[in-house]
Amino acid sequence: MILNGVPWFDDRGEVVNAHGACLVDHEGRYYLFGEHKTDDVNRFDGVGCWSSTDLEHWRFERVVLPVQPDGPLGPDRVGERPKVMRCPATGRFVMYVHSDDLGYTDPLVAVATCDTVAGEYRWHGPLEHQGEPVRRWDIGAFQDDDGAGYLLVHEGDVYLLADDYLTAQEKVAEHLAPGGESPAMWRSDDGYHLLVSHKTSWECNDNEVLTAPTVRGPWRHAGLLAPAGTLTHNSQCSFVARVRRGDDVVPMYVGDRWSFPHQASAATQVWLPLLTDGGAARLGQYWPAWDPATGEQVRLADDALDVVEAPFRSGAPDDRLEVDVEGARFAVVGTTDGGSGYARVELLDAGHVVTSHLVDFYAKVPDTGLRYVSPVLPAGRWTLRVTPTGEVPTWSQKDGTRFGSTGSRVTVHRVLVLA
Known part of the structure; x- marks a missing residue:
């Protein structure tokens, strides 16, 4: 059972402190990666990893990417929205993190890798495109059915990653969502869907949806993700996970309910089934509790x-x-x-x-x-x-x-x- 808008607890009895998150399904377990937030300033405190077989009971694995001695992910830096994908060409797990200074004036997309899903990730350096670092902030990632990997950034730019996922090979779309941030993408039988939030700092807003027949487009605006005025059920999109349900794999919205300044203690998650309505992604009614095995609300x-x-x-x-x-x-x-x-x-x-x-x-x-x-x-x-x-x-x-x-x-x- 998934409980929305309340603290989750792991096998240690500690709060699951994972935000700006992503979910990786590997060998029968789900691995949740997220910002290991602090309760004072908004500085990088590492990327945490938890695992679960049912999306309800969480085991703490470790801080898989700790604060580095120096550099872009060193002390007194920002490290946000970690996204992890397993590269089909190398078998390695590749993590992308938005790195910045505390004033958000030095953005960089950082890359780290690991041979195992929950081991300690090794910092590689910046993600480069045409020999230059990708200096963008809010990021997302998407892996297509054919194994192609994509980096998503604010304002709606989309980069196709190289076969080893360590560089950005080509910018395949740009300026899809002016003013948009916290991008997330998923694919359905109806095509591709891009979710974006507006820029309202830690406040929630009505997130929007774009759709296209291919990642390269043409993209069109397809309305709001949740009913207007709900501010996306008081959350901000972060990721779209693929969740096993019987013999099927279904999409699930992964969102954050931020709580500044006490992000480590009081920020929570909003996870809900994603629907397709008229070819566009939608969230239905807000469910405080639901069963991911059945996709049904629990009262x-x-x-x-x-x-x-x-x-x-x-x-x-x-x-x-x-x-x-x-x-x-x-x-x-x-x-x-x-x-x-x-x-x-x-x-x-x-x-x-x-x-x-x-x-x-x-x-x-x-x-x-x-x-x-x-x-x-x-x-x-x-x-x-x-x-x-x-x-x-x-x-x-x-x-x-x-x-x-x-x-x-x-x-x-x-x-x-x-x-």
């Missing part, structure tokens, strides 16, 4: 062992909600909106804190639903505590435009006992 409240009404609304750090519950896994249902902030959600055993996680209650588009689902704990009596931190998620673009919340409010409605 956690209908299956809950107990539902505890727990109305709470406050932004003051000296206020708190405490609910006594019995079971092994619990969920918090609350409301996100433009005036909300962070909360600390804790589970206590006889007064001792056992789990503690930061949860973001801000969203530009209001939503009432799952805000937190705990790890599975030993069955017993617990106290679930929600405490506003008083902190406001807010940030500014380079031109000073302010984004984020207008307040620190936290709104909870009920607690579900799931196990």
Whole structure:
């Protein structure tokens, strides 16, 4: 079961800290690569890797590309949107990362390789096109059915990679999406689909879709990915994964729900089935929980062992909600909106804190639903505590435009006992 918009936990009980991600299906396991974010400045902290057989239970593999001693992926640099593909010609796994300085004035597409999917990747240098480094920022990658690899960059440029995936051989399309970033591509029976986000910093927006009969085009705009005004279900596209479902392989949207400044602790994922409507890619209704094996929604409240009404609304750090519950896994249902902030959600055993996680209650588009689902704990009596931190998620673009919340409010409605 995939849970959207809530923290995920790995086999160590740690938050799965993988953003700007991609998913590689290799020898019966899915490998999730993503930015290993920090909770202070937006600096490169390595590329993390987790693996799973069912897209629900995640095993931490390692930080596969650590911070380098110096250079483009050295200390106090930016490293974003890692994308990994296995090169058919060499059998090696090739990773692309957007490298930059902290002011985003020195963009570079960095290349690293590894002989195994989850080993330590070796930094090669910049990706070059016609002997010059590709100096672009938001990147994506796409591997076609014939093994051809493509690098996607902001504004809608597409590069065909050389056979060894280590250089950009040819620019096959350009300026497909002026003002677009975070590109992702997939192929269906109806052709090729390119997803792009608009440039609104860490804020979500209505992502768009382009379609074409071939990667080279001609490309046409095909509308919005999700219903207008949902801001792509409060997420930003990052990747389109190919997911096994029975004997079929189906596309799945992989998106980020950013949480600046606490990206490591509170940023979450939105993964949903991708549909094809009139030849264009679409996301259907937002599902807080769904089963990737069946492609069907899971309604956690209908299956809950107990539902505890727990109305709470406050932004003051000296206020708190405490609910006594019995079971092994619990969920918090609350409301996100433009005036909300962070909360600390804790589970206590006889007064001792056992789990503690930061949860973001801000969203530009209001939503009432799952805000937190705990790890599975030993069955017993617990106290679930929600405490506003008083902190406001807010940030500014380079031109000073302010984004984020207008307040620190936290709104909870009920607690579900799931196990």
